[in-house]
Amino acid sequence: MRTQVGIVGAGPAGLMLSHLLARLGIDSIIVENRSRAYVEARIRAGVIENWAADLLAETGVGARMQREGLVHEGIEIGLHGERRRIDFKRLTGRGIMVYGQHEVVKDLIAARLAAGGKIEFEISDTTVHDFDGKQPKIRFKKNGQVQEFSCDFIAGCDGFHGICRPSVPAGVITEYERVYPFGWLGILSESPPPSHELIYSYTERGFGLYSMRSETISRLYLQCAPDEDLAKWPDEKIWQELKRRLGPDGEKILKTGKVLEKGVTAMRSFVIEPMQTGRLFLTGDAAHIVPPTGAKGMNLAIADVLFFSRALDEFYRSGKTALLEGYTKKCLARVWKAQRFSWWMTSMLHLNPADNAFDRRRQFAELDYVTTSEAASKSLAENYVGLPID
Numbered sequence: 001m002r003t004q005v006g007i008v009g010a011g012p013a014g015l016m017l018s019h020l021l022a023r024l025g026i027d028s029i030i031v032e033n034r035s036r037a038y039v040e041a042r043i044r045a046g047v048i049e050n051w052a053a054d055l056l057a058e059t060g061v062g063a064r065m066q067r068e069g070l071v072h073e074g075i076e077i078g079l080h081g082e083r084r085r086i087d088f089k090r091l092t093g094r095g096i097m098v099y100g101q102h103e104v105v106k107d108l109i110a111a112r113l114a115a116g117g118k119i120e121f122e123i124s125d126t127t128v129h130d131f132d133g134k135q136p137k138i139r140f141k142k143n144g145q146v147q148e149f150s151c152d153f154i155a156g157c158d159g160f161h162g163i164c165r166p167s168v169p170a171g172v173i174t175e176y177e178r179v180y181p182f183g184w185l186g187i188l189s190e191s192p193p194p195s196h197e198l199i200y201s202y203t204e205r206g207f208g209l210y211s212m213r214s215e216t217i218s219r220l221y222l223q224c225a226p227d228e229d230l231a232k233w234p235d236e237k238i239w240q241e242l243k244r245r246l247g248p249d250g251e252k253i254l255k256t257g258k259v260l261e262k263g264v265t266a267m268r269s270f271v272i273e274p275m276q277t278g279r280l281f282l283t284g285d286a287a288h289i290v291p292p293t294g295a296k297g298m299n300l301a302i303a304d305v306l307f308f309s310r311a312l313d314e315f316y317r318s319g320k321t322a323l324l325e326g327y328t329k330k331c332l333a334r335v336w337k338a339q340r341f342s343w344w345m346t347s348m349l350h351l352n353p354a355d356n357a358f359d360r361r362r363q364f365a366e367l368d369y370v371t372t373s374e375a376a377s378k379s380l381a382e383n384y385v386g387l388p389i390d
């Protein structure tokens with residue numbers, strides 16, 4: 001087996017890269033250690049930035065998103081129960097698309113397979129080799145048999161816990177990291193969301209986020225300890241706390257329903273520099289993680305692979321390597337702005353156990369400012385809908 005670009009991982013980054021490359025006439029093979037059913041059911045992100053939704057639509061994988069996704073023109077921020085709206089449309093002229101990451105994954109897999117794309121699911125023991133030369137190789141096991149293919153480039157799209165980043169020789173990468181002293185307890189439920197837009201609620205009991213996947217399915221989160229024990233959270237207790245963190249009308253406006261999924265997510269900001277070595281290029285969560293408060297993770301993954309696909313296009317059309325050499329710089333300019341925004345939203349909205357009474361009042365003043373100043377709310381809005389991509 002041989003291909004031009006060997007891709008490790010069939011998450012949003014790997015699938016979108018393969019899709020973009022196919023449109024440029026560049027061949028790729030994806031290897032993924034999970035099954036198709038597993039990756040198509042993995043519930044994660046749900047907010048797509050304006051430009052990314054346009055990119056999905058323009059490249060022919062956005063039809064279902066445009067039919068079933070929800071276009072939102074703002075969010076609400078709750079201050080001890082009083083909700084104030086940030087009007088994205090008025091402030092930026094743009095909105096966001098609410099559409100589950102697993103739906104994007106389904107659409108991309110369907111498109112790749114329909115176009116004859118190659119995805120090897122349920123493989124194991126992936127290793128990457130020889131990326132310091134011109135013929136890198138990807139080796140893996142399928143049905144107990146070792147298989148190998150060579151390629152011109154390897155795209156490490158295998159997420160935070162993948163094998164590509166650890167395969168980079170020691171000393172090449174510098175890691176930048178911040179771990180937060182809280183996490184999110186999230187549920188997916190068969191119930192209508194309390195509002196037609198997302199509510200980010202700051203309260204003395206901790207942060208709550210009220211989002212949705214559709215008009216009948218809600219995605220709800222509570223700030224919790226990073227190692228919170230789910231066993232201590234029966235459904236009834238979760239609903240009660242979600243109502244409390246919504247404010248005085250929480251009881252009335254939050255409808256309960258069957259809990260379909262429950263989990264705890266720890267929060268971390270993480271970036272590596274550089275995102276490439278030889279002919280191994282890291283993308284998405286393999287290279288950077290943001291806390292989910294800013295809704296940026298999947299969007300950054302899509303931006304990275306857009307930049308990488310342009311660089312590969314230039315290389316295959318003209319032999320030039322300028323865009324490939326500039327890949328890290330191009331991605332990180334966007335990544336660090338998204339890191340700043342995600343860190344800021346997270347710090348502003350969560351109760352940090354290390355904070356004192358001064359910090360709480362400063363935090364409240366910041367939320368009050370952001371929700372009443374035209375300049376401050378515009379800054380939040382332009383970052384949330386997505387900074388322009390060039």
Ligand SMILES: Cc1cc2nc3c(=O)[nH]c(=O)nc-3n(C[C@H](O)[C@H](O)[C@H](O)COP(=O)(O)OP(=O)(O)OC[C@H]3O[C@@H](n4cnc5c(N)ncnc54)[C@H](O)[C@@H]3O)c2cc1C
Pocket residue numbers: 008009010011012013014031032033034039044045046047048101126157158159160161162163186265283284285286292294295296297298299300301
């Ligand atoms: C609770 C939560 C909420 C979030 N909300 C948002 C949001 O609202 N908006 C947003 O933009 N982002 C959000 N994110 C982040 C977003 O989900 C990630 O940033 C996104 O999944 C990154 O895509 P990726 O393709 O880089 O990595 P992944 O989605 O992690 O994909 C990596 C793939 O590689 C595979 N893989 C791993 N190791 C191997 C191996 N050795 N061999 C072969 N395959 C391998 C994995 O199985 C996986 O399929 C959220 C994340 C969480 C956890």
